[in-house]
Amino acid sequence: VESITVDSERGAYPVLVGQGLTARLGEVLDEHGLPAPRAVVSNTTVGPLYGREVAATLGTRAFFELPDGERFKRWPQVEELCGRWLEASIHRGQLVAAVGGGVITDLVGFAAAVYLRGIDWIALPTTLLAMVDAAVGGKTGVNLEQGKNLVGAFWPPRAVVADVGCLDTLPLRQLKAGLAEVVKAAWIDDHELLDLLDRTIEAPSDLPPERWQELVARAVAVKAKVVEADEREAGARQALNLGHTIGHALEAATGYGRFLHGEAVAWGLRAVAKLARRRAVLGAEAAARLEGVVARLEPLPGLDGVAVDRVLEHLGHDKKRAEAGVAWVLPTDSGVILGQSIEPAEVRQVLAELAAEGGANGCVAQE
Numbered sequence: 001v002e003s004i005t006v007d008s009e010r011g012a013y014p015v016l017v018g019q020g021l022t023a024r025l026g027e028v029l030d031e032h033g034l035p036a037p038r039a040v041v042s043n044t045t046v047g048p049l050y051g052r053e054v055a056a057t058l059g060t061r062a063f064f065e066l067p068d069g070e071r072f073k074r075w076p077q078v079e080e081l082c083g084r085w086l087e088a089s090i091h092r093g094q095l096v097a098a099v100g101g102g103v104i105t106d107l108v109g110f111a112a113a114v115y116l117r118g119i120d121w122i123a124l125p126t127t128l129l130a131m132v133d134a135a136v137g138g139k140t141g142v143n144l145e146q147g148k149n150l151v152g153a154f155w156p157p158r159a160v161v162a163d164v165g166c167l168d169t170l171p172l173r174q175l176k177a178g179l180a181e182v183v184k185a186a187w188i189d190d191h192e193l194l195d196l197l198d199r200t201i202e203a204p205s206d207l208p209p210e211r212w213q214e215l216v217a218r219a220v221a222v223k224a225k226v227v228e229a230d231e232r233e234a235g236a237r238q239a240l241n242l243g244h245t246i247g248h249a250l251e252a253a254t255g256y257g258r259f260l261h262g263e264a265v266a267w268g269l270r271a272v273a274k275l276a277r278r279r280a281v282l283g284a285e286a287a288a289r290l291e292g293v294v295a296r297l298e299p300l301p302g303l304d305g306v307a308v309d310r311v312l313e314h315l316g317h318d319k320k321r322a323e324a325g326v327a328w329v330l331p332t333d334s335g336v337i338l339g340q341s342i343e344p345a346e347v348r349q350v351l352a353e354l355a356a357e358g359g360a361n362g363c364v365a366q367e
């Protein structure tokens with residue numbers, strides 16, 4: 001088991017990464033001085049795979065399954081959970097557990113933040129993306145009609161228990177989307193992890209658990225370091241937005257129906273590699289390296305038919321937009337540079353280049 005400690009304003013918490021951790025969860029938590037959760041929340045996909053077993057292991061009958069999907073990361077589910085917890089007599093001082101991907105961890109974490117003005121929770125992330133990103137860093141929240149994650153709270157869990165064994169059942173497409181976030185983390189602050197990825201991505205579904213453990217733990221370590229430096233996103237935390245400015249805009253411009261988040265981020269990473277090359281903050285060799293690792297995530301759903309005007313429009317709507325326009329994060333040879341401004345015309349050019357290259361690189365639309 002790898003253990004990474006994340007410092008936060010609510011106290012430090014461990015991120016435990018290992019194989020078979022859910023089966024002996026009670027014991028694992030006990031070793032870290034944490035009581036067993038009294039309620040477990042999962043969804044209708046992950047519940048039958050892992051959630052029910054977790055609840056059984058903990059001996060709790062307060063087990064709830066929410067419907068599966070980003071569209072259920074909304075207020076009504078928060079209210080529903082709070083009601084269920086009340087019925088189950090969950091009180092302050094007790095823990096609840098979230099078993100699922102980023103949707104479940106964001107939602108349960110947020111419900112925990114507001115239930116009885118805040119109770120403790122632990123995250124058991126079951127997607128690669130949730131292990132390396134959503135469950136770490138303390139952001140929780142739900143979506144509004146008007147956009148994603150517009151309501152939320154900083155409410156770090158008391159522990160994150162990432163059982164890489166859960167990745168066995170994760171569809172390959174989801175696994176690769178999660179790897180885009182690992183590439184991002186590696187570029188920000190762990191270039192040796194890039195080498196590991198380069199050797200790994202060929203056949204992610206065949207990767208042995210020890211390898212996953214290492215990949216996840218190293219990506220978590222990068223995120224932990226960044227959020228410790230800047231928990232509330234005033235500055236350094238923006239590094240985590242590498243590839244996300246265009247990524248978010250692509251997702252929004254296609255109505256969240258074409259790309260998984262990580263797939264949009266993969267396109268975003270290719271785009272910022274080009275932008276960074278243009279202004280010479282990134283050398284040719286480094287750019288080739290970044291593009292090479294991202295290319296291993298292909299095929300990605302294509303850019304064909306994506307309306308560039310809509311993408312540009314959504315760039316302006318990004319909630320992380322700075323006063324003077326969008327503050328871009330660009331890759332450099334050794335990491336990232338923050339707060340860069342990019343003209344819409346440049347974005348247009350780069351998107352056109354990417355769309356043209358898309359075919360050559362074997363990108364296909366999977367709609």
Ligand SMILES: NC(=O)c1ccc[n+]([C@@H]2O[C@H](COP(=O)([O-])OP(=O)(O)OC[C@H]3O[C@@H](n4cnc5c(N)ncnc54)[C@H](O)[C@@H]3O)[C@@H](O)[C@H]2O)c1
Nearest residue numbers: 045068101102103104126127129130133134139166169170
């Ligand atoms: N809080 C943060 O800092 C943060 C960071 C990044 C992303 N997020 C949020 O995370 C969400 C995306 O998370 P996600 O990519 O994990 O999506 P998700 O939670 O929707 O999971 C993807 C799909 O995989 C299924 N699944 C989960 N684990 C599985 C397993 N082990 N085997 C088989 N199927 C499994 C889920 O039921 C779902 O259908 C978004 O809502 C995003 O806003 C939050």
Ligand SMILES: [Zn+2]
Nearest residue numbers: 181244261265
């Ligand atoms: Zn992301």
